[in-house]
Amino acid sequence: MKTEDPRIGRVRALAAAYHAPDGLLPLLHDVQAAFGHIDDIFVPAIAEALNLSRAEVHGVITFYHDFRRVPAGRHVVRLCRAEACQARGARAIEAAAVERLGVAMGATRADGAVTLEPVYCLGMCATGPNALVDGVPVSRIDGARLDRLAAEILA
């Protein structure tokens, strides 16, 4: 018999806090916070704990942009591409970010240094272009600011 991945026991322990199907989103957030992503091998344990089918759990994980099925890079840059940031030059900043971080939008660098992701509005719409860099808000991003960010991230 194959040995169970030790992480699955931890997923079950996290799931013990939730009993009804409406615990699914909070549980998925907990799992992602604990492991950085929601591995496909966690799905059966999550489904069993909340009395859902695996298809239902898979459907929810893949519906929401936030949930990752593969690990992110060591740093995560979520760059806003919504209208208010576009009005302040976000398209050019996105192009520059892709070049300086060496990663395509929506992708993780091959060396795992950074994931660059689009976000549609962070609610800081008078001071864009905006990003969340490892969860920290950064506003009024210009070329110089981007250079500093890229240097810190790729250090």
Add this chain to the structure above:
Amino acid sequence: MRAFVSRDMASVGLGADEVAAALIAAGVEVVRTGSRGLFRIEPLVEIETPDGRVGCGPVAADEVAAVIDGTHRNRIGDVAKLPFFASQQRFTFARCGIVDPLSLADYAAHGGWIGLDRARRAPPAEVVAMVRESGLRGRGGAGFSTGIKWQTALDAPGDAKFIVCNADEGDSGTFADRMLMEGDPFCLIEGMAIAGHAVGAARGYVYIRSEYPFAIETMRAAIALAAERIAPFALEVRVGAGAYVCGEETALLDSIEGKRGQVRAKPPLPAIAGLFGKPTVINNVLTLAAVPFILANGAEAYAAIGFGRSRGTMPVQLAGNVRNGGLYEIGFGVTLGELVDDVGGGTESGRPVRAVQVGGPLGAYFPASMFDLPFDYEAFAAAGGLIGHAGVTVFDDGVDMMRMARFAMEFCAAESCGKCTPCRIGSTRGVETLDRIIAGDRPDENVALLRDLCDTMRHGSLCALGGFTPFPVLSALDHFGEDFGAADIAGPVE
């Protein structure tokens, strides 16, 4: 010495944390507040003096010595006297930027809980009547009468009822919900507790988008602090997961229930069969946060301000390429031009204003020639647009409106919940059609096709996402046809 520094997410994005740390290192006692709402002066530091607070901003972390000795180059004095603030009518945002958001003592000292106490002394039907008489309409965008919604939930039979706050503020150009939750969370909590009393609900949920980590943290802390004050009403925060469509009320309910955030067909109305199939009042943050004022000051005081059938105030959000960007709460009826030119001060780039998108990604783009439009639900609908959540996003003459029309379709395709065909397929076909127009491929034919597609999406979609995406697309065609190259942008061919 005591100083006030905002910990609003936008202020932190501009360096407020570093400024606060520098003040603390210099021996100053720092109170972290919400933001006053004018981001040009953030990070703002206000020093407490016997004559009131004296503001300086923007301030950099290495400049705090000058703030402390009173020589800072960006000394403002009394911030409330700036024209941007002096001309506002702050009903909902009266405390934001002034109080410590997590101080129950501050909240009570600034008029908090008066509305809830008054509501709880009155029978539920009387509270509902007051809200109806105030003329308050849903601030999420639909503009439906809050009093009628509450009356429906009150009249609906049910062993359990719920209050749900829609804090999934996904529209680009909007941030009022976020600012209120971060700057005056007890106001929202009080409004929800009043709603609970009014319709007979014992439990409430605040559904906050994951892109707002500061608001999530502040609301959770505030709910814990206020739990005793609002008991037996109980509140819980639920966190979204990056789906724009969950701002649609029925998709939001499905998301709380642990499902994919897909739109439900209506009827039944949520007020009759909503969360877990029970009668549910679902209102936007600003709607619920307007309620304590109405209960405390009376329906007449709220209804006295406004324009036509749009009563009370609207916290307008000035965004994008605008000099005085921020939160501007004012009675309905102010014109778009007054907001953009007079209050906003035109573009930050100094170039001419070319287009203004009102109401987020589903709102129309207006040219400067339509700036006499009064801020009013009906006037905007008649002009082929919507107020939405009152985000006003300003673009200068560098904007390419054909690209913005494509972006509207692209966004709809990325965020469609997939339940109805006009939205799911239509948005993707819209992107493809616009790509052909951009490439110069049979532009006349393709513009006609695009208009026809918009008509299908407008009338055939299940919710506002597919139904209103045509607003930015058609308004770009109608008002900025010159950006569509050789295309004959006239209406659909018969």
